[in-house]
Amino acid sequence: MLCLNSQGVRRAVGTRAALIGTEIAKWLQDLKRAGKVDLFIGVIARWETELGRDFDTGKTLGYCALTNAGYSEKNPPVDIDEARSKIVKDYIELWAQTLTDVGVPHGKIYSHIALGTEKSAASAFCDLCAPGTSTYPFPGFLQTWRKDLASHGHPPWASCEGAAIDPREAKRGQLGIGMEGYLGNLFKRRGFGEHIRAEFGG
Numbered sequence: 001m002l003c004l005n006s007q008g009v010r011r012a013v014g015t016r017a018a019l020i021g022t023e024i025a026k027w028l029q030d031l032k033r034a035g036k037v038d039l040f041i042g043v044i045a046r047w048e049t050e051l052g053r054d055f056d057t058g059k060t061l062g063y064c065a066l067t068n069a070g071y072s073e074k075n076p077p078v079d080i081d082e083a084r085s086k087i088v089k090d091y092i093e094l095w096a097q098t099l100t101d102v103g104v105p106h107g108k109i110y111s112h113i114a115l116g117t118e119k120s121a122a123s124a125f126c127d128l129c130a131p132g133t134s135t136y137p138f139p140g141f142l143q144t145w146r147k148d149l150a151s152h153g154h155p156p157w158a159s160c161e162g163a164a165i166d167p168r169e170a171k172r173g174q175l176g177i178g179m180e181g182y183l184g185n186l187f188k189r190r191g192f193g194e195h196i197r198a199e200f201g202g
Contacts, residue, residue, distance in 0.1 A: 001051065003064040004091040013091070017045075017098035025103030042108035044160050045095035045129055049113055050120065051084045062087065081119045088113070088123040096128035112160040115141060121148040130155060135162035135186060137177050142185060159186060 003009055024043060031037045051062035060080065065087045077083035092111045099109050110132035113124045121144065124131040131152070133145060149157060164183075165176025176182075 001061040001064075003068065004051065004062075004087055005065050005068045010094060013094050014098055017095050018102050021099040021102035021104045024099075028103070028105070040108065042110055042130075042158070043099065043104060044110045044112045044132060044158075045092055045099060047112055048134060048161070049088055049092055049111070049123070051088055060084070079119075082122075085119045085123045088120075089126055092123060092129065093126045096126055100128050107156075110158040110160060112158075115145055121145065124148075125152050125155075130157055132158035132160040135159040137164065137166055137182065 020043070024040075028037065028040055031040055051060075051065060053059060054061055062084045066077065066080070066083060069083065069087060071077050071083065096109045096111070100106060106128065107130065109129040111124045111126060111129045112132045112134070113120060115121055115124075115133045121133075124133060125148075131149070135141070135145075149155065162182075163170075163176070164179050164181070165174065169176065
């Protein structure tokens with residue numbers, strides 16, 4: 001697991017984000033000259049950013065990052081998941097700040113998390129980025145995500161990755177819920193996707 005707040009990682013992020021952002025800013029100038037700047041949808045700052053769990057044991061990871069944040073065995077966080085979520089949010093904000101500093105427009109940078117718990121969702125909301133998440137039809141997913149969006153004033157958001165089937169069900173040969181229902185539930189258009197399965201939050 002990458003130690004998201006180590007000095008070396010933060011330096012590398014600054015260098016890489018500045019490189020990417022500078023190139024995007026150049027392309028934006030080309031679009032402006034062509035009168036097509038509206039074609040630029042935005043840029044995602046990282047991919048499913050998280051401090052996950054060990055694949056073999058299922059145990060929580062991120063102890064290096066927690067140590068860098070000032071925690072220890074004698075000074076543990078009151079809520080370890082909340083502390084880990086803040087570290088992830090700070091990491092996303094570093095990407096967003098650097099991209100903005102070199103010319104990527106405000107409102108065109110998206111976070112991208114894999115929504116696991118209500119606390120993990122908090123890391124998607126930062127000052128310089130619009131919230132983004134993966135959108136698979138997991139039970140209760142949209143109910144949780146909509147509640148998080150409401151608690152932050154219903155900001156614009158992005159589905160950064162997704163499909164109309166739970167990947168676990170795809171492995172078992174299932175067909176999923178259908179694109180009409182999947183997209184209809186994401187965008188909540190009246191009369192669109194009314195047959196969606198209840199467990200997707202519709």
